[in-house]
Amino acid sequence: MVLPVEEKLVHSIRFSSVGPGRVTGTDVVHHPKPMDLAMKLHYLRGIYYFSGQATRGLTTKVIKESMFLWLNEYYVTCGRFRRSPDTGRPFMKCNDCGVRFIEAKCDKTIHEWLEMLKENCELRKLLVSDQVIGPDLPFSPPLLIQITIFKCGGFALSLNWAHILGDALSVVDFINRWAQIISGLPANGLKQLHVSDRSSTAQKTPTKANQEPVSLIPVEPVGDMWTYSSKCKMGTFALHLTLPHLKHLRSKFFGHVKPEKVPLFESICAIFWRWIADVKEGEPQVVTICKGDPSKRAIRSISNSQKISAVRADFSVKGSDPHELLCLLVDRATWENAQIEEVVERDYGVSDFIIYGGNLTFVDIGEADLYGIELKEHKPLFADYTIEGLGDEGVIVILPAPNDPKSSGDHDTGGMIVTMTLPESLLSKLKVVLMNNGMLQYDSIFS
Amino acid sequence: MPPILPELTNSINLKYVKLGYQYLVNHFITLILIPITLGVLLEAVRLGLDELLSLWQSLHLHQFHVLFLSFLVVLLAAAYFMSKPRTVFLVDYACYKPSVTLRVPFSNFMEHSRLILKDNPKSVDFQMRILERSGLGEETCLPPAIHYIPPKPNMADARKEAEIVIFSAMESLFEKTGLNPKEIDILIVNCSLFSPIPSLSAMVINKYKLRNNIKSFNLSGMGCSAGLISVSMARDLLQVYPNSNAVVVSTEIITPNYYQGNERAMLLPNCLFRMGGAAIFLSNCRSYRSRAKYRLLHVVRTHKGAEDKAYRCVYEEQDKEGKVGINLSKDLMAIAGEALKSNITTIGPLVLPTSEQLYFLVMLIGRKFFNPRWKPYIPDFKKAVEHFCIHAGGRAVIDELQKNLQLSAEHVEASRMTLHQFGNTSSSSLWYELNYIESKGRMKKGDRVWQIGFGSGFKCNSAVWKCNRSMEARADDGPWADSIDRYPVHIPEVVKI
Numbered sequence: 001m002v003l004p005v006e007e008k009l010v011h012s013i014r015f016s017s018v019g020p021g022r023v024t025g026t027d028v029v030h031h032p033k034p035m036d037l038a039m040k041l042h043y044l045r046g047i048y049y050f051s052g053q054a055t056r057g058l059t060t061k062v063i064k065e066s067m068f069l070w071l072n073e074y075y076v077t078c079g080r081f082r083r084s085p086d087t088g089r090p091f092m093k094c095n096d097c098g099v100r101f102i103e104a105k106c107d108k109t110i111h112e113w114l115e116m117l118k119e120n121c122e123l124r125k126l127l128v129s130d131q132v133i134g135p136d137l138p139f140s141p142p143l144l145i146q147i148t149i150f151k152c153g154g155f156a157l158s159l160n161w162a163h164i165l166g167d168a169l170s171v172v173d174f175i176n177r178w179a180q181i182i183s184g185l186p187a188n189g190l191k192q193l194h195v196s197d198r199s200s201t202a203q204k205t206p207t208k209a210n211q212e213p214v215s216l217i218p219v220e221p222v223g224d225m226w227t228y229s230s231k232c233k234m235g236t237f238a239l240h241l242t243l244p245h246l247k248h249l250r251s252k253f254f255g256h257v258k259p260e261k262v263p264l265f266e267s268i269c270a271i272f273w274r275w276i277a278d279v280k281e282g283e284p285q286v287v288t289i290c291k292g293d294p295s296k297r298a299i300r301s302i303s304n305s306q307k308i309s310a311v312r313a314d315f316s317v318k319g320s321d322p323h324e325l326l327c328l329l330v331d332r333a334t335w336e337n338a339q340i341e342e343v344v345e346r347d348y349g350v351s352d353f354i355i356y357g358g359n360l361t362f363v364d365i366g367e368a369d370l371y372g373i374e375l376k377e378h379k380p381l382f383a384d385y386t387i388e389g390l391g392d393e394g395v396i397v398i399l400p401a402p403n404d405p406k407s408s409g410d411h412d413t414g415g416m417i418v419t420m421t422l423p424e425s426l427l428s429k430l431k432v433v434l435m436n437n438g439m440l441q442y443d444s445i446f447s
Numbered sequence: 448m449p450p451i452l453p454e455l456t457n458s459i460n461l462k463y464v465k466l467g468y469q470y471l472v473n474h475f476i477t478l479i480l481i482p483i484t485l486g487v488l489l490e491a492v493r494l495g496l497d498e499l500l501s502l503w504q505s506l507h508l509h510q511f512h513v514l515f516l517s518f519l520v521v522l523l524a525a526a527y528f529m530s531k532p533r534t535v536f537l538v539d540y541a542c543y544k545p546s547v548t549l550r551v552p553f554s555n556f557m558e559h560s561r562l563i564l565k566d567n568p569k570s571v572d573f574q575m576r577i578l579e580r581s582g583l584g585e586e587t588c589l590p591p592a593i594h595y596i597p598p599k600p601n602m603a604d605a606r607k608e609a610e611i612v613i614f615s616a617m618e619s620l621f622e623k624t625g626l627n628p629k630e631i632d633i634l635i636v637n638c639s640l641f642s643p644i645p646s647l648s649a650m651v652i653n654k655y656k657l658r659n660n661i662k663s664f665n666l667s668g669m670g671c672s673a674g675l676i677s678v679s680m681a682r683d684l685l686q687v688y689p690n691s692n693a694v695v696v697s698t699e700i701i702t703p704n705y706y707q708g709n710e711r712a713m714l715l716p717n718c719l720f721r722m723g724g725a726a727i728f729l730s731n732c733r734s735y736r737s738r739a740k741y742r743l744l745h746v747v748r749t750h751k752g753a754e755d756k757a758y759r760c761v762y763e764e765q766d767k768e769g770k771v772g773i774n775l776s777k778d779l780m781a782i783a784g785e786a787l788k789s790n791i792t793t794i795g796p797l798v799l800p801t802s803e804q805l806y807f808l809v810m811l812i813g814r815k816f817f818n819p820r821w822k823p824y825i826p827d828f829k830k831a832v833e834h835f836c837i838h839a840g841g842r843a844v845i846d847e848l849q850k851n852l853q854l855s856a857e858h859v860e861a862s863r864m865t866l867h868q869f870g871n872t873s874s875s876s877l878w879y880e881l882n883y884i885e886s887k888g889r890m891k892k893g894d895r896v897w898q899i900g901f902g903s904g905f906k907c908n909s910a911v912w913k914c915n916r917s918m919e920a921r922a923d924d925g926p927w928a929d930s931i932d933r934y935p936v937h938i939p940e941v942v943k944i
Contacts, residue, residue, distance in 0.1 A: 015596040017555055021547035023585045068548045097554035139558045
């Protein structure tokens with residue numbers, strides 16, 4: 001919860017819009033694919049923190065002007081959704097309406113803020129918009145960008161990205177491209193987005209349709225208000241797993257296994273699955289796994305091409321060996337993309353579903369080039385993403401951590417950031433488990 | 448078939464008769480002089496040189512008489528040249544090209560309106576209907592302060608907009624003409640709705656370090672026709688001051704005037720007015736004779752303010768909530784038509800060829816004295832001038848004038864396309880339109896162009912220019928640089944937003 005006192009921390013809020021500098025054209029339409037429609041109730045909210053050195057000379061005016069050039073390449077993010085009059089299927093009219101741009105100020109320095117964030121993750125909500133698409137589809141921006149300028153001159157750049165536009169890897173590529181443009185790399189103004197694969201109405205049914213997907217959970221119709229409110233109160237907690245931590249966990253749980261058979265993401269998933277099952281009443285038998293698929297994406301395209309799979313444990317997870325869970329995750333994870341698309345397409349994409357949080361969900365954004373963004377050759381101090389519009393089972397997002405700038409070695413010092421959004425009661429119990437496992441003492445990555 | 452042919456032949460015959468009549472009347476003096484001169488020459492040749500000499504001797508002209516006569520001739524010639532009004536040359540002009548980062552697509556305008564006027568859906572619908580039928584395109588621009596939701600314009604933002612627009616146009620003008628700011632003798636700035644202290648003309652003087660004996664003027668409150676009022680003023684001043692350079696800056700600063708209330712009649716300007724400005728370099732120096740693009744032939748100003756209805760039809764006032772806006776009355780088109788009629792009755796005799804005037808006179812007399820049922824003859828203004836620049840005040844204004852003056856689509860193309868690309872930029876719209884005609888390569892040496900401006904008051908002002916030199920069709924140094932190749936476009940009656 002954000003207290004009124006905290007709300008005054010961020011002030012002087014102004015709203016405007018930025019859009020493509022070039023006219024996209026009349027009657028340019030984009031049809032979301034079934035996978036896009038399956039994700040429509042979810043939102044990715046990312047925040048990047050840049051120091052004063054990185055942002056010197058980047059006034060709000062300069063930032064906005066660079067965005068007009070940038071959005072020429074991504075005009076789909078500037079359109080607005082409508083429903084087809086005959087089927088009710090959502091589609092997007094690329095009418096250059098624009099991305100909402102929010103300017104704000106904060107009287108703390110970035111470092112002070114990051115310290116405060118450690119104590120209270122909810123402060124994050126002050127830096128990123130929580131607007132969702134709806135109730136008026138034609139007037140709801142699918143993307144909201146906020147720039148909060150801190151006392152020290154640094155700023156936080158946040159995105160509230162509707163998942164229907166694309167997956168986490170797409171967003172990261174998208175924002176990295178902005179940094180390239182503002183740094184003066186030539187904007188590829190003439191190259192169109194791959195319109196061919198986006199404009200076709202993906203009505204064809206996939207081949208395998210024998211079983212219903214476990215990861216896709218239908219929900220009560222939400223109409224034109226594209227969000228899902230979980231029934232219980234959710235809390236967020238971010239944990240930094242440094243390399244020493246990861247080494248310790250690996251030796252503790254997978255010491256007897258060959259290192260190449262212990263992929264990083266799946267091993268973290270297995271450990272957390274076990275820990276959550278230990279403290280939750282009604283242990284999660286099924287988990288959903290989302291991983292990005294870098295091979296599938298064309299350059300400069302945004303899409304939902306993440307691989308979604310579900311894993312069911314047919315034994316009791318509580319107290320089980322994480323290695324068994326790891327084997328399940330690695331060997332028995334079945335991709336459900338085709339089934340998801342088939343189910344969504346059954347009624348022309350009108351029904352509403354959730355994927356994140358329908359079961360306990362683990363999302364891998366480790367592959368994303370999160371720190372590939374550079375302003376004046378400075379990487380962000382910190383960057384993270386959360387997922388909103390979740391189901392009650394909660395979501396755990398695994399992201400790369402920033403490299404420690406003080407490190408002298410050339411090996412990766414970052415480790416991973418594990419951001420968990422879970423029911424509050426479960427979260428407090430889990431924190432105890434983490435403490436007992438020595439996970440909660442760590443050098444601040446923000447110092 | 449047969450019944451049509453006689454009609455066709457009839458109309459063709461009539462056409463040739465008309466052409467013959469026009470040629471005869473318009474070149475009457477030449478046609479009379481040629482036989483007379485020929486006659487005299489023939490007579491002289493017949494008489495022979497000796498006879499002519501003896502004729503000369505018989506006049507008994509004394510040396511004194513010869514001297515006196517030649518002195519008289521010289522005196523008369525001098526008096527004639529001195530009293531002739533100085534020719535005013537338009538050396539060149541430059542229009543402000545707004546950055547694409549300021550553009551306002553329809554969907555964006557409507558979305559912002561819905562958020563700003565969230566308690567008044569009827570007003571939002573009204574704005575949408577206006578925008579759909581406005582004739583504007585997706586690239587018109589509003590100043591940065593107006594892009595906020597809600598816009599909270601302050602004086603600093605207004606000054607910033609003035610600086611962006613005016614300085615950009617002036618810099619472009621200096622570049623095109625090579626004019627040194629220190630050479631400016633007269634500066635006239637017109638901006639109707641924003642009048643700070645020090646004035647915008649003082650702002651220009653400060654920025655470019657103009658001379659301290661400059662004659663500067665700042666016209667405010669004079670509406671969309673103020674551009675031509677400034678030109679008229681420059682012309683009058685250039686009659687008084689010889690060898691002088693005048694710069695006229697026409698603009699409208701939108702930032703402080705964005706209406707923030709709910710009255711529908713006052714929301715209309717929000718939908719139509721957009722950023723724009725122009726700087727024009729006029730001179731009476733003979734050295735610009737060959738370089739100048741145009742020379743000014745006539746300026747005619749008509750003011751209907753004596754009539755209450757005309758006076759109140761564009762009225763700035765506060766609404767019930769105290770918010771200031773411009774109220775446009777429903778009679779606007781009718782009053783504009785009346786003002787136009789007044790204006791063209793004055794300018795007609797100045798620009799129409801004699802044939803048209805004679806015909807008009809004959810028809811007028813005929814209607815009055817012989818047969819009142821004869822249709823009133825509207826002179827064909829297309830014979831007076833080759834190009835028209837009608838103030839792009841709105842689609843309705845252009846439609847009305849096209850009807851009244853019986854103009855073809857091509858004649859009003861410059862106006863319609865300017866409205867589409869730039870919106871209603873108030874007093875500077877005439878210059879964007881002129882630039883369109885030049886960029887399309889339609890302006891030839893000797894062509895005349897008629898600029899018609901309308902504005903609050905209610906005023907209708909006209910200026911007629913003559914193209915002084917040939918020009919190549921280039922747009923890359925003007926506001927149409929990126930867009931001229933896409934024009935003309937078909938503008939639908941109603942755009943689906």
